Amino acid sequence: MKIAIIGGGNMGGAIVRGLAASTGITPADIALSSPRQNTVDALAEECPGISTFTDNKAAIKDAEVIILAVKPWVLPSVLDEIAPYIAFRSQSIVSLAAGISLDDMSDMLRRYSTDRSLFRVIPNTAMSVGESMTFVCHNDAGAECVDKVVGIFDRLGATAVIEERLMGAATALCSCGIAYAMRYVRAATEGAVELGLYPDKAREYILATLKGAVALLEATGNNPETEIDKVTTPGGITIKGLNTMEAHGFTTSVVEGLKASCR
Ligand SMILES: NC(=O)c1ccc[n+]([C@@H]2O[C@H](COP(=O)([O-])OP(=O)(O)OC[C@H]3O[C@@H](n4cnc5c(N)ncnc54)[C@H](OP(=O)(O)O)[C@@H]3O)[C@@H](O)[C@H]2O)c1
Incomplete structure (x- = not known):
């Protein structure tokens, strides 16, 4: 399964490191995009075999799951940039942005498609040692897409699928x-x-x-x-x-x- 990670900071970097070290996903399945060349180069050196990009559009090509690990205020511009290139029927979109709801994401993507699998995920920093408690909610995504996304975060610790109304509580309890x-x-x-x-x-x-x-x-x-x-x-x-x-x-x-x- 090909996975694109957009944003190579604390969270994106931890996901890349954790997945590259896990079984079942090979580094060649991981594409990382972040604007600064030195950020992606440093992660490529740590995780040999991953593909790296400074162009988000190139990174999402052929990915089944696109993980957006950018700051909440950067998310709208990243979605605007990549939306025309997303194959909404086959690519699931996962946002880590705290406080941006599934409805907010839906609104941001309204111009592009109504048929889309959207996820919000709240992990914690223990992802980098494979011990995160990660929460997932989604907009009625199909079981196969949910299994794929949960399968990714199960490799980085424990995962629970919860209702979106509980994401704030889950964030306070386990991310904070x-x-x-x-x-x-x-x-x-x-x-x-x-x-x-x-x-x-x-x-x-x-x-x-x-x-x-x-x-x-x-x-x-x-x-x-x-x-x-x-x-x-x-x-x-x-x-x-x-x-x-x-x-x-x-x-x-x-x-x-x-x-x-x-x-
Ligand atoms: N930290 C936590 O404990 C935690 C927990 C749960 C959820 N979250 C959420 O996770 C998200 C990421 O947080 P973080 O702590 O990883 O932030 P971060 O360390 O600042 O990482 C954000 C990354 O996004 C990159 N970026 C900026 N603009 C971009 C663009 N247009 N396209 C692609 N990449 C871009 C940044 O690159 P540059 O540095 O070069 O600008 C940086 O590498 C946030 O939305 C946050 O709410 C964080």
């Missing part, structure tokens, strides 16, 4: 959520240093603890509170720590932060 998880790691590191640990060791220990928490939840299917109950001896130190965190607004901060980042 990467930053929130990082902030927990930073906060825990700061606490650990105050308690006398060196930061690099603290980081190692925190990551191992988080991995353990994830493994426990995945292995047991338990609610987090069930696992918390196992650690909170009455009168013990863990409940004192948890209650102190809550007194400083832990849960409220997380909930309000998610709500603030949901659009």
Whole structure:
């Protein structure tokens, strides 16, 4: 399956790297287009065998899936540029642009065709290590097209097809959520240093603890509170720590932060 990726920045680059390293898609199936020659050259050096372009129209030729990894404000001009060259019956269009709805994309393409498979995809930066949580929604695209698009992002982590109305929540939880998880790691590191640990060791220990928490939840299917109950001896130190965190607004901060980042 030929895939064209338009935009060689954080997201486009991560998709190219992830797909080039995955099984089932060969580098020759990947076409990357970005305006600066040095951007595409650097990715071609990292991922030998991919095709690179600085002309978006040339990059989409023969691609079954066209992934638009450009900033939201650049998307209209890129769609305008490539739309006359898209074979809408056979090529699916996937936008990563945050906040641009399927209806917005449909409007942008109205002049060209009404019969088109449009997708919005929200991945996160862990795509570059094959561990993204990626959300997909579409405008009633056929099952075959959906399978193709999901199949691409399954190679870069976990994928869920959701209703478009939930894309804002999904973005806050998992795309912005990467930053929130990082902030927990930073906060825990700061606490650990105050308690006398060196930061690099603290980081190692925190990551191992988080991995353990994830493994426990995945292995047991338990609610987090069930696992918390196992650690909170009455009168013990863990409940004192948890209650102190809550007194400083832990849960409220997380909930309000998610709500603030949901659009
Ligand atoms: N970063 C995230 O965590 C995240 C998560 C989910 C979704 N998204 C979405 O993903 C999209 C890309 O974000 P990003 O972080 O990858 O942005 P980025 O790093 O700025 O990458 C955008 C790329 O598009 C290229 N570009 C600019 N104009 C172009 C054109 N006319 N044709 C082709 N390529 C063009 C840029 O090239 P130059 O640098 O040479 O201008 C750059 O390589 C955004 O719409 C964003 O909303 C981002």
